[in-house]
Amino acid sequence: MSGFLQNTFNGLVGGAFYALLALGLAVIFGMLRVVNFAHGAFYMLGAFGAYVLLAEAGVPFWAALVIMPLALGLLGMALERAVIHRLTRLDPLYNFLLTFGLTLILQDLVKSRYGVQSSPYATPAELSGTVDFGLFDFPTYRVFILGFTVLLCAAVWWVLGRTRIGMVVRAATERPELTRAFGIDVGRWVTPVFGFGIALAGLAGVLAAPMRAVNPLMGADLIIVVFAVVVIGGLGSIFGSVAAGFGIGLIQAWGEAYLSDYPLVSQTVVFVVMAAVLLWRPAGLFGREEAPA
Amino acid sequence: MLRIENLSAWYGEAQVLREVSLEVAAGEVVTLVGRNGAGKSTLLRSVMGLHPGQRGTVHLDGRDISRLPAYKRARAGLGWVPDDRGAYATLTVTENLTLPPRVGPDPWPLARVYEAFPALHARRDSAATMLSGGEQQMLALARVLRMGARLLLCDEPTEGLSPLLVQQVGDLLREAKRHGVTVLLVEQNLHFATGVADRHYLLAEGRIAEAMENTEVRSRERELLAYLGI
Numbered sequence: 001m002s003g004f005l006q007n008t009f010n011g012l013v014g015g016a017f018y019a020l021l022a023l024g025l026a027v028i029f030g031m032l033r034v035v036n037f038a039h040g041a042f043y044m045l046g047a048f049g050a051y052v053l054l055a056e057a058g059v060p061f062w063a064a065l066v067i068m069p070l071a072l073g074l075l076g077m078a079l080e081r082a083v084i085h086r087l088t089r090l091d092p093l094y095n096f097l098l099t100f101g102l103t104l105i106l107q108d109l110v111k112s113r114y115g116v117q118s119s120p121y122a123t124p125a126e127l128s129g130t131v132d133f134g135l136f137d138f139p140t141y142r143v144f145i146l147g148f149t150v151l152l153c154a155a156v157w158w159v160l161g162r163t164r165i166g167m168v169v170r171a172a173t174e175r176p177e178l179t180r181a182f183g184i185d186v187g188r189w190v191t192p193v194f195g196f197g198i199a200l201a202g203l204a205g206v207l208a209a210p211m212r213a214v215n216p217l218m219g220a221d222l223i224i225v226v227f228a229v230v231v232i233g234g235l236g237s238i239f240g241s242v243a244a245g246f247g248i249g250l251i252q253a254w255g256e257a258y259l260s261d262y263p264l265v266s267q268t269v270v271f272v273v274m275a276a277v278l279l280w281r282p283a284g285l286f287g288r289e290e291a292p293a
Numbered sequence: 294m295l296r297i298e299n300l301s302a303w304y305g306e307a308q309v310l311r312e313v314s315l316e317v318a319a320g321e322v323v324t325l326v327g328r329n330g331a332g333k334s335t336l337l338r339s340v341m342g343l344h345p346g347q348r349g350t351v352h353l354d355g356r357d358i359s360r361l362p363a364y365k366r367a368r369a370g371l372g373w374v375p376d377d378r379g380a381y382a383t384l385t386v387t388e389n390l391t392l393p394p395r396v397g398p399d400p401w402p403l404a405r406v407y408e409a410f411p412a413l414h415a416r417r418d419s420a421a422t423m424l425s426g427g428e429q430q431m432l433a434l435a436r437v438l439r440m441g442a443r444l445l446l447c448d449e450p451t452e453g454l455s456p457l458l459v460q461q462v463g464d465l466l467r468e469a470k471r472h473g474v475t476v477l478l479v480e481q482n483l484h485f486a487t488g489v490a491d492r493h494y495l496l497a498e499g500r501i502a503e504a505m506e507n508t509e510v511r512s513r514e515r516e517l518l519a520y521l522g523i
Contacts, residue, residue, distance in 0.1 A: 167384060167388050167391075167392060168392070170381070170383040170384060171381055171383070171384055171388075171392050173383070174381050174382060174383050174384075175379070175381065177343060177363070178373075178375065178379050178381075179392070180342075180343075180362065180363040180364045180367075181341050181342075181343060181363045181364075181367055181373040181375070181379075182364075182367055182373065182392055182393035182436075182440070183364050183367030183368045183393045183394050183396060183440070184364055184367075184392070184393070184394075185362075185364045186364070
């Protein structure tokens, strides 16, 4: 029993990263109709930025947790203004080329400066040790990640669900053209929303730094699963992306624990789930069929 | 109020509107009739600024709005009632109503909207797509009245509605007209059209084929219905 609970907890922690990344992808896709393949690279930059800030300037984790999302959010907004916004009138193929190209550039910039080996990032002292849950102990840092992510998702949820800004973003995400016809300058919201999605990726990266190996390819490994998560949740569905993020985290953790004799199965189970969901509901679990304007 | 001059529009290579010119005076209700594919919806979309491939000019109250993006046209007083009713699934009924900013001199307060549409009030916290087709149509009309839009662009507001609901839509448009609201309406239901409208334009192959008064439409109803294929 305690083993099962521990695996479940681990699954939720892994799912927290998927949820943060998928949430960013979902708001970006919803608002811009751009699939941001560079999302994993911004996650990596978040982790690497935290590492460099600490190693070269002695900036602690808590400061990095604020600095990196802000810095990457601003970088994201600049990129949106400079190049991403040009995609709206082009064939979707250019979307792939541009954001994938950005990924390679960002990865190689980091590689050329820091190499490909992983760098260690110490868990902040306040969050080292374990928490006793009775049946099992769990690393304090992981408990923090889970609590922090759940609170963050709840806050995003509240803003999107209960405020005027959230209402406009939901409307513009669901039907951009129709929303323009109702007097709302959708374009004004595009840059901040893109920046916000990137900031979430950067935040996930900072959170990952003490837990996962910090290296230039850490985002590339993760983003494939995150895309499966987004597809399962329903492309552009904000609720779906978060729910599917945690769900896939759980499935992966259980798969690794109980199917460890079948590594091929446990590694591919996410994609089997994705295929099954798409056969059953082509728009994803919480997605809707594209509606015309 | 609305003056359209030499409006042409394309879908890719295909030209769907050919130098259309028409006028709608303030307080008038004018319908566009025509066969499927005649360009009626494209004409409305072009006026709203939602159709990218267009040429020609659109004046609202003497102001050239041809180069304005859709959201500025809405703020200038255009109220969009799309053919699919435009209900947002991720917004509640109240949010659907309060999403657009107030743009005109006489926007309906929410309380008045709910007084006029008790069915919407009863479902005010539901997702708008949970409403019936008729309720969604009422929502679409109520939304532009709450905006205070001065010129409504309605794309087949009676399509798929029961006779009782068609009558309600008619009552609503007549009431809007009494308050000085101008309406440009795409409509296939000639009986309905003559009941609410002052004048009619027949569109054929992207051109204005005829401009007709109510009496003419009534006297030629059989011929027109045959032409429209209804």
